[in-house]
Amino acid sequence: MSLLSDLPRDEEKRSLHFIEQIIEEDNLSNKHQGRVHTRFPPEPNGYLHIGHAKSICLNFGVAEKYGGKCNLRFDDTNPEKEEEEYVQSIMEDVRWLGFQWDNEPYYASDYFQQLYEWAVLLIKKGVAYVDDQPQEMISQQRGTPTRPGIESPFRTRSIEENLHLFEAMKRGEFPNGSRVLRAKIDMSSPNMHMRDPVMYRILHAEHHRTGNIWKIYPMYDFAHGQSDYIEGITHSLCTLEFEVHRPLYDWFLDQIIETEYRPRQIEFARLNLSYTVMSKRKLLELVQKGIVKGWDDPRMPTIAGLRRRGYTPASIRNFSDRIGVAKRDNVIDVGLLEFVLREDLNKTTNRVMAVLNPVRLVITNYPEGQTEWVELENNPEDTESGSRHVPFGRELYIEKDDFMIDPPKKYFRLAPDREVRLKGAYVVKAVRYELDDKGELSTIYGVYDPETKSGSGTKQPKVKGTLHWVDASSAVDAEVRLYDRLFMDEDPAGHKDRDALDFLNPDSLVILKNCKVEPSLAQAQIGDTFQFQRIGYFCVDTESQKDALVFNRTVPLRDNWAKLNK
RNA sequence: UGCCCGAUGGUGUAAUUGGCAACACGUCUGACUCUGGAUCAGAAAAGUCCAGGUUCGAACCCUGGUCGGGCAACCA
Numbered sequence: 201m202s203l204l205s206d207l208p209r210d211e212e213k214r215s216l217h218f219i220e221q222i223i224e225e226d227n228l229s230n231k232h233q234g235r236v237h238t239r240f241p242p243e244p245n246g247y248l249h250i251g252h253a254k255s256i257c258l259n260f261g262v263a264e265k266y267g268g269k270c271n272l273r274f275d276d277t278n279p280e281k282e283e284e285e286y287v288q289s290i291m292e293d294v295r296w297l298g299f300q301w302d303n304e305p306y307y308a309s310d311y312f313q314q315l316y317e318w319a320v321l322l323i324k325k326g327v328a329y330v331d332d333q334p335q336e337m338i339s340q341q342r343g344t345p346t347r348p349g350i351e352s353p354f355r356t357r358s359i360e361e362n363l364h365l366f367e368a369m370k371r372g373e374f375p376n377g378s379r380v381l382r383a384k385i386d387m388s389s390p391n392m393h394m395r396d397p398v399m400y401r402i403l404h405a406e407h408h409r410t411g412n413i414w415k416i417y418p419m420y421d422f423a424h425g426q427s428d429y430i431e432g433i434t435h436s437l438c439t440l441e442f443e444v445h446r447p448l449y450d451w452f453l454d455q456i457i458e459t460e461y462r463p464r465q466i467e468f469a470r471l472n473l474s475y476t477v478m479s480k481r482k483l484l485e486l487v488q489k490g491i492v493k494g495w496d497d498p499r500m501p502t503i504a505g506l507r508r509r510g511y512t513p514a515s516i517r518n519f520s521d522r523i524g525v526a527k528r529d530n531v532i533d534v535g536l537l538e539f540v541l542r543e544d545l546n547k548t549t550n551r552v553m554a555v556l557n558p559v560r561l562v563i564t565n566y567p568e569g570q571t572e573w574v575e576l577e578n579n580p581e582d583t584e585s586g587s588r589h590v591p592f593g594r595e596l597y598i599e600k601d602d603f604m605i606d607p608p609k610k611y612f613r614l615a616p617d618r619e620v621r622l623k624g625a626y627v628v629k630a631v632r633y634e635l636d637d638k639g640e641l642s643t644i645y646g647v648y649d650p651e652t653k654s655g656s657g658t659k660q661p662k663v664k665g666t667l668h669w670v671d672a673s674s675a676v677d678a679e680v681r682l683y684d685r686l687f688m689d690e691d692p693a694g695h696k697d698r699d700a701l702d703f704l705n706p707d708s709l710v711i712l713k714n715c716k717v718e719p720s721l722a723q724a725q726i727g728d729t730f731q732f733q734r735i736g737y738f739c740v741d742t743e744s745q746k747d748a749l750v751f752n753r754t755v756p757l758r759d760n761w762a763k764l765n766k
Numbered sequence: 767u768g769c770c771c772g773a774u775g776g777u778g779u780a781a782u783u784g785g786c787a788a789c790a791c792g793u794c795u796g797a798c799u800c801u802g803g804a805u806c807a808g809a810a811a812a813g814u815c816c817a818g819g820u821u822c823g824a825a826c827c828c829u830g831g832u833c834g835g836g837c838a839a840c841c842a
């Protein structure tokens with residue numbers, strides 16, 4: 201009978217977060233005739249980040265769950281900060297995450313005329329007035345949280361004068377900052393936002409959509425609720441810092457609404473991620489100071505950065521799902537983000553062989569000049585993925601870390617007189633090694649057992665370790681960029697006396713130029729993702745070229761050996 | 767020292783709205799493994815910010831504190 205019983209079984213069992221509870225109560229009481237309409241309202245003044253992703257998943261997710269709609273609305277009421285470039289990137293990011301907004305994108309700027317008319321209405325009702333005072337004066341008169349404000353001398357202006365002045369403001373007859381339109385509410389309200397808030401300011405600036413038509417622009421508070429109202433939004437979800445704005449949101453709506461319908465603002469806690477910063481201001485600073493290479497630098501928590509890093513839309517949606525929605529401040533361990541990423545990539549990406557820090561391994565009893573093609577599974581987690589053939593020869597590259605002259609106990613890899621399995625090929629034993637003039641390991645010499653070929657069916661010796669390798673004669677060179685967290689502090693922006701930039705991780709990017717990858721990777725396209733066997737997940741960077749491959753490390757594999765040695 | 771909001775294992779989120787505090791990540795064992803990955807089995811870890819009260823029974827209701835966050839842009 202109820203909507204509840206229409207939900208799929210597993211959804212039904214899962215407990216509802218507080219916003220879903222509100223929606224279901226509204227549906228039960230038929231508040232909006234069962235209608236659910238949300239919106240994601242970014243200001244186009246920067247790139248979207250993982251925190252926005254939470255909001256996107258929430259707004260679109262809730263709409264989808266209850267058979268409703270979700271609008272994309274650009275909150276573009278401040279022409280001085282907003283740009284078309286950001287509009288484009290935001291649309292791209294939302295689509296990439298896998299969401300489809302209802303209709304065309306909406307813009308608060310589409311409502312400028314309507315908003316203006318409502319402002320005139322408020323003046324006529326005697327609840328808005330033009331203030332001629334300079335900004336500093338108005339700010340002074342506002343008082344403090346603990347001391348009431350005082351009323352502006354222009355507060356009692358006649359309606360006619362207000363109308364004329366506001367008209368003149370609109371016509372552009374006054375310079376920036378010379379006058380504002382204010383709501384006449386209560387200068388002694390304990391809520392600072394109710395102390396005659398500014399509704400309109402004069403801005404002789406070019407707007408990215410309306411050009412130079414408007415000389416006055418509405419403030420957020422005078423635009424947002426009305427925009428929601430115009431679009432028929434039922435549940436207007438925003439972050440906690442807008443909680444104190446809610447009385448004002450409702451007050452403006454009270455002035456203009458004649459219908460029973462009205463949107464409701466509901467606040468939830470924004471996402472905080474450990475070891476990173478999330479404010480647009482800080483992110484912009486990282487870009488402008490050249491600490492990262494741009495908004496889409498793979499170390500950035502922006503959607504664009506995560507995408508370039510190799511994150512999948514599904515992993516971000518799962519993440520958003522697992523972190524939940526509540527009202528208490530939170531700091532999510534970045535490890536959770538990495539967990540959902542690996543969870544997704546493990547199931548979906550093909551395994552390939554790549555040696556990041558190569559050292560030569562010569563198999564002395566393998567025929568010189570011979571190459572054989574060994575078969576390797578593409579993805580043991582996905583039976584559909586098939587297999588491929590990879591060349592194997594007398595000279596190979598293996599990982600420097602996979603050989604130790606004097607290994608500790610529990611080291612399962614290659615060492616003098618020790619045997620390991622070369623993945624998909626043979627068991628080899630190291631017999632001797634050479635050092636270069638700097639004392640660095642240069643070549644390992646070993647012997648293989650022809651009887652031990654993978655898949656040959658003969659009974660195999662037990663070896664402790666399996667190594668990845670690349671055939672030296674056919675290996676392809678590649679550059680690999682190892683990314684790590686940008687900050688070494690768990691909460692870089694959370695220190696009163698220190699700047700987040702004090703905690704930068706000097707090793708957040710390590711570039712490896714001499715990597716050897718299996719020949720099939722020569723065909724890899726930008727954006728392709730792989731698991732480099734035993735190392736981690738990697739993707740082809742946007743800067744990669746046909747004969748100058750560049751891979752980004754998306755996230756390393758879990759590594760118990762590394763943990764043991766910590 | 768005004769107003770608003772919040773407080774549950776290390777982290778995050780639950781608790782059928784007053785009925786044995788659960789799930790996930792992380793941590794630690796062990797099994798398995800031609801990825802020290804994955805998978806599987808198990809363990810430790812909170813007695814719900816504090817103090818009172820109501821109740822047969824309180825994480826949940828009441829009172830008073832404590833701590834944390836937000837609010838004084840012509841930003842959103």
